[in-house]
Amino acid sequence: MLDAAFMCRWMYATAAAVDREAARLTELDSAIGDADHGANLKRGFTAVAAALDKEPPPTPGAVLALAGRQLISSVGGASGPLYxxxxxxTGKELGDAAEVDRAGLAEALGAGVAAVAQLGGAAAGDKTMLDALLPAVEALGRSFTEAAEAAEAGALATVPLRARKGRASYLGERSEGHQDPGATSAALLIAALGEVAA
Structure with missing residues (x-):
């Protein structure tokens, strides 16, 4: 069973991964976006870690809700509202339960991903973070490891795609041949979940 401490470890692991990969995310974003994805997410997850240090919430849902609020208030660009x-x-779906199992987290994360799709108006194959998140949620029903692998494969699969949403979509065919930065950071989030679960 996964408790509040587990969710805190997931957020800390994500913050560390984003910190480590910030330059690569920005490099990917410089090809097809605003060249600020790494810096923005690093600022956001640093704020999440600081908020959790200050007052760790008592339930898994509250941890994720707090993280989401921090990201919305501290990250510029599209990635703040989306993440x-x-x-x-996801936190709202988990409710006030003290613990959640992997299947429950997969279901809640699925609701979170659906909310992202609605907010951004994107779908699978549009070369966005959803290309990593949708297969990850499906695989999470089976195992944490498979979820991380599916997210990574989904991010890599964005390379040949033409962007149909977000800033990259303005480039048309010039967006082809580049890995999507949002899908790449989403894969980091899911990889951190797998790492903490292991």
Whole structure:
């Protein structure tokens, strides 16, 4: 069973991964976006870690809701609202339960991903974070490891795609041949979950 401490470890692991990969995320974003994805997410997850240090919430849902609020208030660009919505909605779905199992987390995360799709108006194959998140949620029903692998594969699969949503969509065919930065950071989030579960 996964408790509040587990969710805190997940957020800390994500913050560490984003910190480590910030330059690569920004490099990917410089090809097809605003060249600020790494810096923005690093600022956001640093704020999440600081908030959790200050007052760790008592339930898994409250941890993710707090993380989502921090991201919305501290991250510029599109990624703040998108990641914030993902975690807030997932937290809301988990409710006030003291513990959750993997299947329950998969279901809640699925609701979070659906909220992101609604907010951004994107679908699978649009070359966005959803290309990593949708297969990850499906695989999470089976195992944490499979979820991390599915997210990574989904991010890599964005390379040949033409972007249909977000800033990259303005580039048309020039967006082809580049890995999507949002899908890449989403894969980091899911990889951190797998790491903590292991």
């Amino acid at each position: 914030g919505t993902l975690l807030r909605r």
